[in-house]
Amino acid sequence: MKIKIMKYKLPAKVLLAALSPFALITAVCAQTVGSYQINGHIEGLGDQKVYLSRSYSGKDLTDSVVAQNGVFSFKGTSPGTLIYGLRLGKQFMSVAMQSNEHVKIEGVLSKLNEVVVTGAKEQKVWKEWGQTWSVVSGRAGQLYKALDSIGEKGDRTAVNAEFEKLSLRLIDSVEHFVKRHPSSAISPYVITDRFVTYPNPEKAQSTYALLTVAGKNSIYGKELGDALKVGAKTGIGVKPDFTIPDQNGKPIKLSSLKGKVVLVDFWASWCGPCRKENPNLVKAYAKYHDKGFEILGISLDDKKDNWLKAIDADKLTWLHASDLKGWKSDLAQEYGIRSIPMNFLVDANGKIIAKDLRGEELEKKLLTVFK
Numbered sequence: 001m002k003i004k005i006m007k008y009k010l011p012a013k014v015l016l017a018a019l020s021p022f023a024l025i026t027a028v029c030a031q032t033v034g035s036y037q038i039n040g041h042i043e044g045l046g047d048q049k050v051y052l053s054r055s056y057s058g059k060d061l062t063d064s065v066v067a068q069n070g071v072f073s074f075k076g077t078s079p080g081t082l083i084y085g086l087r088l089g090k091q092f093m094s095v096a097m098q099s100n101e102h103v104k105i106e107g108v109l110s111k112l113n114e115v116v117v118t119g120a121k122e123q124k125v126w127k128e129w130g131q132t133w134s135v136v137s138g139r140a141g142q143l144y145k146a147l148d149s150i151g152e153k154g155d156r157t158a159v160n161a162e163f164e165k166l167s168l169r170l171i172d173s174v175e176h177f178v179k180r181h182p183s184s185a186i187s188p189y190v191i192t193d194r195f196v197t198y199p200n201p202e203k204a205q206s207t208y209a210l211l212t213v214a215g216k217n218s219i220y221g222k223e224l225g226d227a228l229k230v231g232a233k234t235g236i237g238v239k240p241d242f243t244i245p246d247q248n249g250k251p252i253k254l255s256s257l258k259g260k261v262v263l264v265d266f267w268a269s270w271c272g273p274c275r276k277e278n279p280n281l282v283k284a285y286a287k288y289h290d291k292g293f294e295i296l297g298i299s300l301d302d303k304k305d306n307w308l309k310a311i312d313a314d315k316l317t318w319l320h321a322s323d324l325k326g327w328k329s330d331l332a333q334e335y336g337i338r339s340i341p342m343n344f345l346v347d348a349n350g351k352i353i354a355k356d357l358r359g360e361e362l363e364k365k366l367l368t369v370f371k
Contacts, residue, residue, distance in 0.1 A: 046070060081096060263293070
């Protein structure tokens with residue numbers, strides 16, 4: 001199993017690159033609604049614009065100011081500990097800040113890894129995870145380069161074995177971190193990022209159980225708890241059902257396909273990895289459709305023309321549906337879809353028998369089902 005390079009769910013998509021382990025700054029304390037303040041002085045920043053963003057409860061909020069000779073400040077209210085993203089010119093960093101927190105940031109733009117932060121009471125906790133992840137992601141990067149050098153037709157056995165070891169190492173790292181910091185709001189944030197965004201429901205449940213009441217009652221703890229409840233709807237053995245309109249607006253009900261083996265595939269025209277995977281789905285559909293295999297493609301597009309053009313361009317001849325609400329899709333929200341491509345395989349009785357199958361894994365599973 002390959003390690004997926006983590007894209008932290010920072011407060012705005014533009015801040016996903018803010019993952020330098022030394023640019024992760026934390027302040028976590030009791031969850032109360034109150035005012036926060038950030039005062040910064042970054043040499044070399046000049047009069048560039050500074051953006052502060054945060055995200056929670058499905059909302060992205062962004063503020064901005066123009067620095068004056070490197071000096072900037074933000075004031076606002078927060079319902080509790082949240083991770084904020086700071087874009088300083090073309091540089092990025094993140095701050096996990098509690099309400100009623102007054103944080104001072106001082107440093108040099110070209111050396112953000114040496115920035116001095118005061119007023120952040122749990123800076124060490126967040127930095128600890130950042131350093132752990134830096135080691136894992138660095139090793140994963142080396143392995144991906146090794147795969148590229150081997151090529152598609154080369155022997156990848158040894159490198160894939162290393163990925164397996166690294167995956168287990170990452171799981172152990174998350175568990176160790178949560179055990180060390182069961183009351184921190186950062187722990188459920190890390191669990192969500194590693195075991196919910198990239199689904200591992202068993203580990204998500206077991207590490208969530210390690211949290212104290214304080215950890216579970218934090219903003220990220222509550223969101224994680226809700227996500228786990230949603231995730232239970234796509235657990236192995238569950239019988240999901242839903243209705244969603246097809247390309248012509250006609251409703252398709254999943255249970256109406258009972259008697260067939262159905263791959264429910266969440267994708268979008270703008271999703272590069274999804275489009276790259278489509279040839280594998282085309283191949284599987286051609287091979288097993290006459291044996292009772294069906295695919296129901298659920299698009300997270302919000303523009304119908306783009307959706308239909310992608311279907312035509314990729315020659316996707318199976319069933320398609322979408323409410324054209326993008327990430328705000330009712331179905332995506334209900335089933336906790338946080339990243340795509342994502343799929344689950346339903347057997348002839350309507351039960352989920354596998355999840356997140358792609359390439360060779362999908363072929364092997366279908367071979368077993370239709371043997």
